[in-house]
Amino acid sequence: MVRPWIEAANPEHPSLIDQAHLVDELFGIVNVPSGVWIDEAGMIVRPPETAYPKRPYFLDRETPSDATPRLASRVAEGRKLRVEPEKYVAALRDWVAHGSDSRFALSPEEVVRRSRPRPMEEATAAAHFELGQHFHRLGRGDDAVRHFRMAHQLQPDNWTYKRQAWSLVDPDQGPTELYESDWLSDVQKIGAENYYPRLEM
Amino acid sequence: MILASLRVESAELEQRTGWSLKPEGACKEDRCVLLPADGGGDGAIDARVLAERLGMPLVHDAANGLWCLGPESGGRALTSARAPELTLPALDGTPFGLSSLRGTKVLLLAWSSW
Numbered sequence: 001m002v003r004p005w006i007e008a009a010n011p012e013h014p015s016l017i018d019q020a021h022l023v024d025e026l027f028g029i030v031n032v033p034s035g036v037w038i039d040e041a042g043m044i045v046r047p048p049e050t051a052y053p054k055r056p057y058f059l060d061r062e063t064p065s066d067a068t069p070r071l072a073s074r075v076a077e078g079r080k081l082r083v084e085p086e087k088y089v090a091a092l093r094d095w096v097a098h099g100s101d102s103r104f105a106l107s108p109e110e111v112v113r114r115s116r117p118r119p120m121e122e123a124t125a126a127a128h129f130e131l132g133q134h135f136h137r138l139g140r141g142d143d144a145v146r147h148f149r150m151a152h153q154l155q156p157d158n159w160t161y162k163r164q165a166w167s168l169v170d171p172d173q174g175p176t177e178l179y180e181s182d183w184l185s186d187v188q189k190i191g192a193e194n195y196y197p198r199l200e201m
Numbered sequence: 202m203i204l205a206s207l208r209v210e211s212a213e214l215e216q217r218t219g220w221s222l223k224p225e226g227a228c229k230e231d232r233c234v235l236l237p238a239d240g241g242g243d244g245a246i247d248a249r250v251l252a253e254r255l256g257m258p259l260v261h262d263a264a265n266g267l268w269c270l271g272p273e274s275g276g277r278a279l280t281s282a283r284a285p286e287l288t289l290p291a292l293d294g295t296p297f298g299l300s301s302l303r304g305t306k307v308l309l310l311a312w313s314s315w
């Protein structure tokens with residue numbers, strides 16, 4: 001699914017495919033785009049946080065004149081999402097220039113403290129999600145959905161688990177018979193301004 | 202980590218979780234957890250022992266004869282600020298290890314096309 005984007009961008013940096021969502025499991029990433037800063041010695045100096053490189057299109061998206069009520073609502077919610085690209089990119093540039101002297105480079109203790117708690121429910125969600133992806137790749141939809149549903153139930157605020165599963169059924173991530181929730185309903189439930197946590201730089 | 206049996210190979214365990222099997226137990230960085238004497242051997246260990254000792258969930262899909270051992274629980278997603286090893290394929294399938302970028306600053310950016 002990501003091939004056209006990577007090929008069109010033709011980036012100089014590595015672009016890797018994470019089918020099992022290992023970055024969720026290893027770093028505690030629950031939404032995209034998320035960024036992690038790692039220094040020259042392999043030490044994380046900022047744990048996962050929302051990482052928009054520039055103002056995203058959805059903040060300025062006009063509602064199409066022929067939009068269905070659902071699309072109109074989705075566009076409206078998209079305009080309300082809180083993203084802070086200027087703040088993030090300025091901090092990133094400061095770290096690139098000043099390294100460990102940057103005030104944005106965190107201590108090892110603070111990196112761990114700011115990473116997500118990992119209760120047993122969320123660890124179990126990771127296992128179910130991995131099984132879901134495994135069965136999806138084998139073309140075993142029923143088995144995949146069963147495990148995706150468990151992952152959603154155990155870690156309801158993991159948007160990558162939900163959006164991956166929803167998008168396999170409906171690219172617009174709308175309501176389906178397979179899942180209890182969908183992107184628009186869930187965003188309206190929590191409030192669009194809470195979809196991305198405020199950056200604590 | 203998806204398993205077709207309850208036997209977890211030491212090399213796969215270390216590659217996936219950073220935990221290695223040593224004479225003193227299961228070790229990761231400066232932490233070691235004692236393992237029962239009959240818990241493993243031969244470069245492998247019973248997944249149920251790991252699950253119990255390391256607080257990892259072990260999900261059993263009985264209908265398909267598979268298990269999945271999840272990450273350790275009870276603390277934070279990052280148990281240490283040392284970046285875990287992450288090896289993923291590029292578009293052409295070539296594996297790429299995060300640790301190959303040592304010596305340079307890295308921005309690991311997770312995104313999706315959806």
